[in-house]
Amino acid sequence: MLLFGLLAVGSAYAAFAPDNAVADNSAQSQQIEEGKKLFAVGCASCHGLNAEGGNNGEGKMAGPSLIGVGAAAVDFQVGTGRMPAMQPNAQIPQKPPVYTPAEIEALAAYVASLAPGPAVPAQESYDVSKATDEQVTRGGELFRTNCTACHNFAGKGGALPNGRYAPALMGVSEQHIYEAMLTGPQQMPVFSDQVLQPEDKRDIIAYLKTLETQKDPGGFGLGRLGPVSEGLWGWLVGIGLLVCVAVWIGAKGVRAKGVDAE
Ligand code: HEC
Numbered sequence: 001m002l003l004f005g006l007l008a009v010g011s012a013y014a015a016f017a018p019d020n021a022v023a024d025n026s027a028q029s030q031q032i033e034e035g036k037k038l039f040a041v042g043c044a045s046c047h048g049l050n051a052e053g054g055n056n057g058e059g060k061m062a063g064p065s066l067i068g069v070g071a072a073a074v075d076f077q078v079g080t081g082r083m084p085a086m087q088p089n090a091q092i093p094q095k096p097p098v099y100t101p102a103e104i105e106a107l108a109a110y111v112a113s114l115a116p117g118p119a120v121p122a123q124e125s126y127d128v129s130k131a132t133d134e135q136v137t138r139g140g141e142l143f144r145t146n147c148t149a150c151h152n153f154a155g156k157g158g159a160l161p162n163g164r165y166a167p168a169l170m171g172v173s174e175q176h177i178y179e180a181m182l183t184g185p186q187q188m189p190v191f192s193d194q195v196l197q198p199e200d201k202r203d204i205i206a207y208l209k210t211l212e213t214q215k216d217p218g219g220f221g222l223g224r225l226g227p228v229s230e231g232l233w234g235w236l237v238g239i240g241l242l243v244c245v246a247v248w249i250g251a252k253g254v255r256a257k258g259v260d261a262e
């Protein structure tokens with residue numbers, strides 16, 4: 001009986017498991033192969049045929065080596081339409097993505113196959129649909145500590161030296177926010193999991209998503225600086241109005257006096 005059982009299990013395993021593994025493997029290598037082809041056509045002119053980094057010395061945009069940047073960097077760069085880059089600018093802007101999600105996945109799989117790097121984050125790591133108020137508050141604190149220097153208090157973005165800028169963060173998908181922190185595009189630093197733990201990243205995303213849904217009660221954002229900018233407006237507009245009124249009264253007074261004298 002025992003022998004029969006072992007044999008049955010053994011042959012069943014032999015019949016199914018390796019096949020599955022082979023199937024998995026070949027699906028994966030097919031995807032990598034497809035990514036490699038897409039890469040050769042759309043990316044190699046700048047990044048080199050094997051993603052080793054381009055060096056076309058005509059002052060054109062040579063792309064950096066992509067060895068070890070990971071699937072997350074490709075998903076972010078191609079998913080936000082930054083790549084393929086179009087013309088040489090101080091900064092490569094977002095645009096509607098050129099590739100389909102399946103193609104982006106293939107490109108990412110190819111680049112990830114070259115060397116280990118940050119993977120595309122799993123959906124549950126940036127799912128903030130059930131974020132508590134506490135997490136949002138915590139995310140706000142982390143955002144003010146780590147991000148406002150470039151992206152402004154309200155995530156509205158800001159200018160950087162040499163014609164570069166940190167973009168506004170409203171309307172950016174949860175996944176791309178996570179990947180930006182993980183890969184540090186262009187001038188942005190990398191916030192590795194040692195610097196900002198996965199739950200820190202998630203709370204920051206929760207904060208940004210909450211900010212996105214908030215309306216400005218007064219009609220104007222005023223840079224979302226709170227009492228400071230509101231006070232400034234009060235001063236400028238309020239004092240300005242008082243000055244106008246004073247001038248008007250003064251002018252009337254003079255005319256009234258003039259009439260008296262005649
Ligand atoms: C016209 C040239 C050009 C083309 C085409 C191009 N890139 Fe790039 N790419 C660049 C440059 C330049 C940078 C560096 C941007 C920077 O850091 O300012 C870059 C950066 C990147 C990065 C970020 C690397 C990092 O360190 O995080 C990734 C990923 C990337 N490219 C992927 C691609 C993929 C995939 C394609 C094809 C779909 C592509 N690129 C097509 C020029 C190009």
Ligand code: HEC
Pocket residue numbers: 080082091092093094143146147148149150151160164165166167168169172176177178180181185186187188189191204
């Ligand atoms: C030193 C300045 C700097 C800091 C600090 C910084 N960023 Fe950035 N960030 C940038 C720049 C510059 C870009 C634009 C990169 C590009 O265009 O490729 C950017 C891009 C992004 C994007 C992509 C936006 C888009 O439209 O696709 C996100 C999301 C983002 N940052 C989030 C953050 C978060 C969250 C933090 C804090 C944890 C942070 N950044 C800290 C400079 C900074």
